[in-house]
Amino acid sequence: MFQELREILEDPDHPENYWVLNEEGRFPCHFCIKTYSHVGSLKTHERICHQHNGPNIENKKKSKTSATDDQLFNYIILLFKLTGLLKNLDTAIDMADGRRSVKSAKYKLPIFNTTNKLKYVIGCIHLTALSEKTLSPEQRDRLILNRTVNIQGERTITLLWTNMLKC
Structure with a gap:
C-alpha cells in the first residue's frame, strides 16, 4: 500500500495528482488563470467552460464476483496463509x-x-x-x-x- 502511494506521489503526471493545491492554497485551472478554493468548483468550471472532465481515474475496486475469479482457489490460498501464520507462531513459541x-x-x-x-x-x-x-x-x-x-x-x-x- 505504501509503495503504491509512493509511486503516485513521485509521478507528477499521475491522474491522482491532477487536482492539487498550489502555493497559495487554491486550486488553479489548467486552461485559464482562474483559481478556486474548492476542488469541486474547479471541476465544475473546467467541465462547463473548457469542456474538460479531468483525467479518467480507473476504478480499481473489483466487483465482488467476476467470471474469471476462482473463489475456491482464493479460499484455499487464504487458508494456507492463515495456517502458515499459525504454524509459524506455534513453532516460534516451541x-x-x-x-x-x-x-x-x-x-x-x-x-x-x-x-x-x-x-x-x-x-x-x-x-x-x-x-x-x-x-x-x-x-x-x-x-x-x-x-x-x-x-x-x-x-x-x-x-x-x-x-x-x-x-
Missing part, C-alpha cells in the same frame, strides 16, 4: 525464538481481532507494546530473549531427568 514470536504476534493481531479472540488480541497488543515502546532497551531484550519461560506450570526439567534415568 523453539523459544523470541524475535519471531513477537513478529508473529504482530501478524496475528488483525486475524485474532476479526475472529473475536479477545484474550489473544490483548496478549498480542501487550507483547507488542512492551517490545516496541514501553520497556527500556535492556528490559526489551530480556523480554524478547527470555521467551523460554514455562507458562504451563509443569516441571519439565525434572520430568526430563526422571525419564532419562528410567532408560
Whole structure:
C-alpha cells in the first residue's frame, strides 16, 4: 500500500495528482488563470467552460464476483496463509525464538481481532507494546530473549531427568 502511494506521489503526471493545491492554497485551472478554493468548483468550471472532465481515474475496486475469479482457489490460498501464520507462531513459541514470536504476534493481531479472540488480541497488543515502546532497551531484550519461560506450570526439567534415568 505504501509503495503504491509512493509511486503516485513521485509521478507528477499521475491522474491522482491532477487536482492539487498550489502555493497559495487554491486550486488553479489548467486552461485559464482562474483559481478556486474548492476542488469541486474547479471541476465544475473546467467541465462547463473548457469542456474538460479531468483525467479518467480507473476504478480499481473489483466487483465482488467476476467470471474469471476462482473463489475456491482464493479460499484455499487464504487458508494456507492463515495456517502458515499459525504454524509459524506455534513453532516460534516451541523453539523459544523470541524475535519471531513477537513478529508473529504482530501478524496475528488483525486475524485474532476479526475472529473475536479477545484474550489473544490483548496478549498480542501487550507483547507488542512492551517490545516496541514501553520497556527500556535492556528490559526489551530480556523480554524478547527470555521467551523460554514455562507458562504451563509443569516441571519439565525434572520430568526430563526422571525419564532419562528410567532408560
